Amino acid sequence: MTDVSQDSRRSARAEASRRAFYRFRQSRLSMVGATMVAVVLFFTLFGNLLAPYPEHVRGGLNTAERFQAPSLAHPFGTNELGQDVLSLVMAGTPVSVAAGFAVVLIGTVLGVVVGALAGFNGGWIDDVLMRFSDLMLTIPSLILAMAVAAALGPGFVNMIIAIALSWWPGYARLVRGEVLQAREEVYVAAARAIGxxxxxVLFRHILPNIVSPIIVKMSLDMGFAILTVAALGFIGIGVRPPTPEWGTLLSIARNYMPDFWWTAVFPGLAMFLAVFGFNLLGDGLRDVLDPRARR
Known part of the structure; x- marks a missing residue:
């Protein structure tokens, strides 16, 4: 009897997955977003290996070819140091995307813990945690990240910590609301009744059933996290040269606009495609995973 029940549950999950994938495929924009994200992830994994001029990624110079316009030898042109812009953009993809993913992951973990404890326990615990979250939300996230990054100093890890500390309140509010609703469900009462x-109850029954809106928010937040990482790099308190990062590349290239436009256009285009792709993917996942938001 148990085997039959388990087979039935597996079949139901498989059927639900097929239907979800079918709904996702019906949206052309969602498929475009998924394709763009797949390309971004490919270069995140292999960008350093595929860079046509790896010595430029490591800080090598070629001043004899500085400010070369896009050509077959340098499809994205060269910068003020004679470095291949295509190689720098490809090598900057792992830095920008990995930093954005780390920010979202850390912010999600912190926000889920705070929101789950607040919503499940209620009372003074809920009041204290949510008032603190409200206080954090009153401070613009970029300003807070800039302040923390300036205090910690420039660097990859410090940048991630600075942004993540401003990222978790949104997840805390989301999870608290979902937990408040889920704890009144019949399956929660049944779990409590059996001891x-x-x-x-919280980690085995409630949280697994509210994971869908969390995944949707994470996918939508990836683009904004990449933009925030680039913003800190642009103002000089994020990743520092010679490590290639999209915001840092844009910061340096602005000094040579508009004469040498390619030094800024191609890093900016890479950032745009990554952010746009994650936003389209997040919209598609929301339609599939969140029935209340389905059009």
């Missing part, structure tokens, strides 16, 4: 501990 499940509060921790088991």
């Amino acid at each position: 499940a501990s509060p921790a088991r």
Whole structure:
């Protein structure tokens, strides 16, 4: 009997997955977003290996070819140091995307813990945690990230910590609302009736059933996290040269606009495609995973 029940649940999950994938495929923009994200992830994994001029990525110079316009030898042109812009953009993809993913992941973990504890326990715990979250939300996230990054100093890890500390309140508010709704469901009452501990009820029964809106928010936030990483690099308190990063490349290239436009256009275009792709993918996932938001 147990085997039959497990097979039935597996079949139901497989059927639900097929239907979700079918709905996702019906949206052309969602498929375009998924394709763009797949390309971005490909260069995140292999950008350093595929860069046509790896010595330029490591800081090598070629002043004899500085400010070369786009050509077959240098499809994205060269910068003020004679470095191949295509190689720098490709090598900057792992830095920008990995930093954005780390920010979203850390912010999600912190926000889920705070929101789950607040929504599940209620009372003074809820009041304290949510008032602190509200206080954090009153401070613009970029300003807070700039302040923390300036205090910690420039660097990849410090940049991630600075942005993540401003990222979690949105997840805390989302998770708290979902937990408040889920804890009144019948399956939660049934788990409590059979003697499940509060921790088991929360982590085994409630959180797995509210994961869909969290995934949707993470996919939508990836683009904004990449933009925030680039913003800190642009103003000089994020990743520092010679490490290639899209915001840093734009910051240097602005000094040579508009005469040598390619030094800024191609890093900016890479950033635009990454952010746009994650936004389209997030919209598609929202339509599939969140029935209340489905059009």
